Amino acid sequence: MDTVSAAELLDAWEAGWGRDPLRRGLALLAAARRTTPAAAAEVPVGHRDRALFAFRAALFGTAVDAVSRCPGCDTEVEVAFDQGELLAQNEAAAGDGDGATVRAGGRDVPVRMPTSADLAAVLDAGVPDAEEALVRRCAPPGAPAPAVGEVAEAWTAADPLIDPRVGLACPDCGLAWEEPFDIVGYLWAELDAWGRRTVLEVHELARAYGWTEAQTLALSPWRRQCYLGLVGT
Secondary structure (H helix, E strand, C coil): CCCCCHHHHHHHHHHHCCCCHHHHHHHHHHHHHCCCHHHHCCCEHHHHHHHHHHHHHHHHCCEEEEEEECCCCCCEEEEEEEHHHHHHHHHHHCCCCCEEEEEECCEEEEEECCEHHHHHHHHHHCCCCHHHHHHHHHCCCCCCCCCHHHHHHHHHHHCHHHCCEEEEECCCCCCEEEEECCHHHHHHHHHHHHHHHHHHHHHHHHHHHCCCHHHHHHCCHHHHHHHHHHCCC
């Protein structure tokens, strides 16, 4: 993956600001691949998330630290793992990731993997049964309608990164469960925190030295911190 500049990251942060999670994912993928959100929307969801895991590793590392709650006793549970382990588990269980085939109407029906464009079309349409609409979108025109549950299972078997899950256990009551891991939401939260810090750094250095945003962002993070340490001395 090509190195993404601080200015490009701020552009991605701005593009996703105030948008829904789906559009934020497209802004992130567009930055990672140096493409447009429209082109990013045509990437299958599993491939999108695989690229975002790699993007996150390049930007913030692979360690994941989060907090969940036990569904049994509501105890706060710390979540800490390396995303490389999660990816390895899912890749080991993956099929070809190109599509799935299910039985419907007495014959095999190929169903392609959903993309962000498919998700956006279904969500924006506001249909009452979004899952069924998504399956129909991804099945061949005129084919018998496959069962939603069977398609979901077939998609997950073909590419588990469509719905990656982390095994957790409650330290108080001992309950064990699996929880989905949302790479878009987690990476966005990291980018949001980084963006807020960076804007403050630009503000402080512009006020102290009169530099433009472009001049400030052209400095390495280490050098920016050196100058910030001198402000007010």
